[in-house]
Amino acid sequence: MEEYKKFIEKSWKKFIETGDIDNGVRTEIAESWKRCKSYGVDPINKNVRPKYSVDADHKTYENEELISVARPIMENVYNIVRGSEFAIILTDKDGYIIEVIGDEDMLKKMDDLNFVKGELWTEKAVGTNAIGTALYINKAIQTIGADHYSITQHSWTCSASPIHDEEGNIIGCINMSGNYYNAHSHTLGIVTAAAHSIQKQLALTIANNLMNVTFNSTCEGMIALDEKLDIKKVNGKALEILNISFEDILNINIKETLRNVSFDKIITLDYKVYNNVECDFYIKNNRVRCIINAVPMKVNEKFVGVVITFRKTQDVHKLVSKVVGYKASYNFDDIITKNSKMKDMIEFAKKASKSDCNILIEGESGTGKELISQSIHNYSDRSSGPFVAINCASIPRELVESELFGYEKGAFTGASKEGHPGKFEIADEGTIFLDEIGELPLDMQTKLLRVLDNNKITRVGGTYEKQLNVRVIVATNRDLKEEIKKKNFRKDLYYRLSVMNIKTIPLNDRKEDIEILVKYFLKKLDIKNGQVGKKVSTYYINKLKEHNWSGNVRELRNVVERDYYLSDISLDLSNYIDEESFSGNDVEKAKINVVPMKSIEKEIIENALKKYNGNIVKTSQVLNIGRSTLYRKIKKYNIIVK
Structure with a gap:
């Protein structure tokens, strides 16, 4: 090492005086000297001035994440060399010093050299040095004594290694500097290892941050349990859904909170997985119904915990409503009229829509009762919620209750094993429209009356009453007062439904x-x-x-x-x-000529086929009949398709 120091000092002096470089000078150092000379760096200037100083606090803020990851590793390295007149320096990708750790005496010497936070240590700024050269050549390098281009640094030895992100881009540089007589090749190995550690830790931190962002930004509640089923991690959405504080949720017993989930089966060799299962969270005497997924975590086939994700059942129902089309399409503007009575009816309906009262729409078939009900929904404060329409006359008598109020798993033969929500649950936070209400069986009228009284439903086979927030609109073409006289309709239900009564024209x-x-x-x-x-x-x-x-x-x-x-x-x-x-x-x-319908039908089909060049698919679509029906009629009327 001493021989090298003497050699490089002699070679440096020769280069400064003549511009010639001895063959023994390392290629990286020789090329750097040439660059520094072309930059116009003064190698003899002993009074170093901060030509490229920036605000240190600003640089610290810009590189906050890099510093937070690198500092613990820098401290570990410093603990190895403490007391040996070394300092550990961190720079950003441009070569600005952003963090320094070292012995007090060494820090003072660095201060005299402007080797401090906020200073730029590139080759162009201060000549050949481990930091600037490492950043330029993008690899680790050690500079000893006269390797440095500036004579003010000849008493130093520095080892530096660039730090890269996952894409290989330089994001900083770590350097270890000390008195040149303490130079040792091992210091370069220490710095290189430190740079690799920072890179790995930074990648891990970024991955962890990404996971945390995902964990906390998801629209689902998430709870992570350890192998003892203790809650270790929970996101904000979970706290919001369950209406509980972070401190309180850490102390709950998950088995008592999620009673429908068999955690014993999850943690045994069965590793039972729950997917899209409706369960109740019991939180502080409250019952929160959710759709959950519970998945065991395994490492080397060993159970290490459970991840539970969940959403409020009513939120899932809202999503289902959007997907399957439970929405109102019509508005009051779609009602075409210039009749004064119709206009009065529309104004009354608008006023009724702003209340939450039940509404009875009476009128003949074909007068637009559902159009009015959809308009009321879209004009109301519930317009963003679901609009669920159901024709009471179209449901088989034995299925009316399960269709309206849903059923629990195993409620009857053929029932879905997960249970099924009824139309009232799907309409939660929105409107349910019961058309042809006069066709509802008397026993179901009694149950509907109870729902209207307390806004709660109980599924078939269930014992739990679920609170709902549903606006009820019903319609009929029957005279319900006459049906009451005939004992076909409950009088109390009629008055409960007709808080607001709209008669179509x-x-x-x-x-x-x-x-x-x-x-x-x-x-x-x-x-x-x-x-x-x-x-x-x-x-x-x-x-x-x-x-x-x-x-x-x-x-x-x-x-x-x-x-x-x-x-x-x-x-x-x-x-x-x-x-x-x-x-x-x-x-x-x-005075219209009456012709047989068969002749008209044949003519219509022939004209349509001619217009669409014999295209069966297009013709059937225009005539609004099935292709098989069209083929049958073509054969019936002996129509020639061209």
Whole structure:
């Protein structure tokens, strides 16, 4: 080592005086000297001035994560060399010193050399040195005595190694500096090992931070248990769902809190896994129903803990509602009318929507009862919640209760083993629309009355009453007061449902709406079929107004749709009003030629096939019939498909 010191000092002097480099000088040092000379670094300047100083606090803040990881490792290294006149220095990727640890005497010498926080130690700033050169060549290097380009550093020995991130980018440099007579090759090995340790620890820290961010940002509650089933980690969402503090949750007994989960089976060799199971958390005398996943953690086939993830059942139901389409599509603006009574009805419905009262909608079939109920929902404060519509007449009598209120696992033969939520649960925080309420069996009317009284439901086969927040809207085309007299409907239920009573207006009482309704239907049909505005005659509108619309708006829409497909663009719809639309007298008054329906049907199919070049799929879609039905009719009428 002494021979090298003498050699390099002589070689440095020769280079400074002549620019020539001896063959024995290390390539990294020789190349660095050349760079420093080209930079114009003064090798003789003994009065070092901080040319490139920056605010040390700002640099510390910028590199906070690197410093927090590196400092413990720097302290470990320093403990090895403590008292041997060495200091450990950390720089950022640009070469600015951001952390220093060392003996007091050494720190004073470093201060005299401006080897302190906030100073730049690149080759361009101070000449060849372990930090600047290591950063330039991107590998570890040791500089001893006259290896340094500046004579002010010839009494030093430095060993430095760059620090990289996971992508191999330089993020800093660690350096160990001391008196040059203490130089030893082992110091370079120590520094290199320290740099690798920082890199690994930093990668681990980043991974851990990412895991923590994921853990705390997920929309699910998460609880991590150790092998003794003690809670070791919990995220903020879990605390929010269970309405409990972090301190309190650490002290709960998970077996008593999640009574439906068999933790004994999880921790045994069975390693039972729970996926999407509905369970109750019992927290401070409260019961929180959630959908959970419970998965055992294993290391080398040894049980080390359990991870539980969960969401509130009602939140899952909201998601299901969005996916399966439990939402209202219509608004009050979709109700087309210029009738004053209809407008009064809409204004009343708007006022009713702002309350949470039960609403009974009465009216004939086809008058838009569900359209009104959807509009009420979308106009209410519950518009962001689910809208669940169910036709009471379409449910088999024996399934009404389970359909409305759900059932627990094993409640009856054929029941799902996980149980099943009813429509009321799915509608929680939203609106449930019970159409044809007059068809509800009497025993179910009693149970519905109880739900309306206390806003709680009990699943079939269950014992737990679940609190709900559901707005109830019902509709009927029956005269419920007459049904009460016939003992078919409960009087108390009627008054409970009809807190707000809305009566729809039959089309026969608002015939001034027929024209705007027809034009609306035609516009929708044009859009659907890619047509350009079919015309409708005044005569056609007048004949429609003369008709007795027992099926109301629904019947009108069906007539217009049928006549639309019977007409050409060049013909008005008045030519196609037939006996299916009106009574015989109306047909006679309209002086319309009555032709057999079979002939019309054959003509419609032939025209459609011609228009779509024999495309069966497109033709069946336009005619709104199945392909098999279309093939059958083609065969029936001996139609030739071209």
